[in-house]
Amino acid sequence: MDFFNSMNVSASALSAERTRMNLISSNLANANTTRTPEGGAYKRKDAVFGATPLKNPFNKILDNAANRNIRQVEVMEIIEDKNPPRLQYDPGHPDANPQGYVALPNVNVVEEMADMINTTRSYEANVTAIQAAKNMALKALEISSK
Amino acid sequence: MPVDGIFSTTVELLGKSIDLRTKNQNLISSNIANAETPNYVPKSLAFEQELQGAIKGGQKGTPQITNPRHIPLKGAKDRIQSVTGQVIETPAKTPGKDGNAVELENEMTKMSENQIIYNASVQILSKKFSGIRSAITGTGGN
Numbered sequence A: 001m002d003f004f005n006s007m008n009v010s011a012s013a014l015s016a017e018r019t020r021m022n023l024i025s026s027n028l029a030n031a032n033t034t035r036t037p038e039g040g041a042y043k044r045k046d047a048v049f050g051a052t053p054l055k056n057p058f059n060k061i062l063d064n065a066a067n068r069n070i071r072q073v074e075v076m077e078i079i080e081d082k083n084p085p086r087l088q089y090d091p092g093h094p095d096a097n098p099q100g101y102v103a104l105p106n107v108n109v110v111e112e113m114a115d116m117i118n119t120t121r122s123y124e125a126n127v128t129a130i131q132a133a134k135n136m137a138l139k140a141l142e143i144s145s146k
Numbered sequence B: 001m002p003v004d005g006i007f008s009t010t011v012e013l014l015g016k017s018i019d020l021r022t023k024n025q026n027l028i029s030s031n032i033a034n035a036e037t038p039n040y041v042p043k044s045l046a047f048e049q050e051l052q053g054a055i056k057g058g059q060k061g062t063p064q065i066t067n068p069r070h071i072p073l074k075g076a077k078d079r080i081q082s083v084t085g086q087v088i089e090t091p092a093k094t095p096g097k098d099g100n101a102v103e104l105e106n107e108m109t110k111m112s113e114n115q116i117i118y119n120a121s122v123q124i125l126s127k128k129f130s131g132i133r134s135a136i137t138g139t140g141g142n
Helices: A002-029 A109-141 B003-007 B010-033 B048-056 B076-081 B104-137
Strands: A045-053 A071-080 A086-089 A101-104 B043-046 B086-089
Touching: A002 A045, A002 A071, A002 A109, A002 B010, A071 B010, A109 B010, A109 B104, B010 B043, B010 B048, B010 B076, B010 B104, B043 B048, B048 B076
Parallel strands: none
Antiparallel strands: A045 A071, A086 A101, B043 B086
């Protein structure tokens, strides 16, 4: 049924946005972390989104032009920000280099907060889309109810 | 009076309209889901012109009925049934740096519009059936 395609697409976006929200939380939480298992300061992480065709086995059989153009969203990969770490002069810090500078994560808190708002809004837009599809499906059931 | 007569093309037309609006909703959902995907171009289903052409008819070389004994080969109903709409790309005027051409505001507006017209179609269809029903039972409208 067509409505479920619409809901599945929106659900894939909710999942992708939630992944991104988790990464933002992780970035914010580690904005000052100087030690990681990989060594060195924490590096900012970001999700790369990609549009992929619907993964519904029925679509192979019930193939039509409109369905072929529907794309769901998927997190293709999680990348580490390649920007250099922030250097702060703090000779007393145990992780300071011989010159007295500490390498702090390349996380910009203001940028993360802006990304967080963006993610929240995208999430809400997709919830609205699911509600719209649900209301349409329910409305169709009313056609001959009285 | 044939049974077809009381339903006329209204039921076909509204049914098709509901069907196409559902497909359009799928595409709009896809656009909203991919509002942050690099290089994604939003798509939309254009069918209004085609549907209007199907109601007016006669443009696609429909055989004319010149004798009452002729069997209609392709009437308005079949023409309406064969409308599929066309998927068109509707990129924003100012795509972002990542090549994404979705404008969330546009998509939300299109979704509301689509939903309202869908609801209107369902309501008219419902009224049509209830009118037929009251004609059959003779109990007046409800």
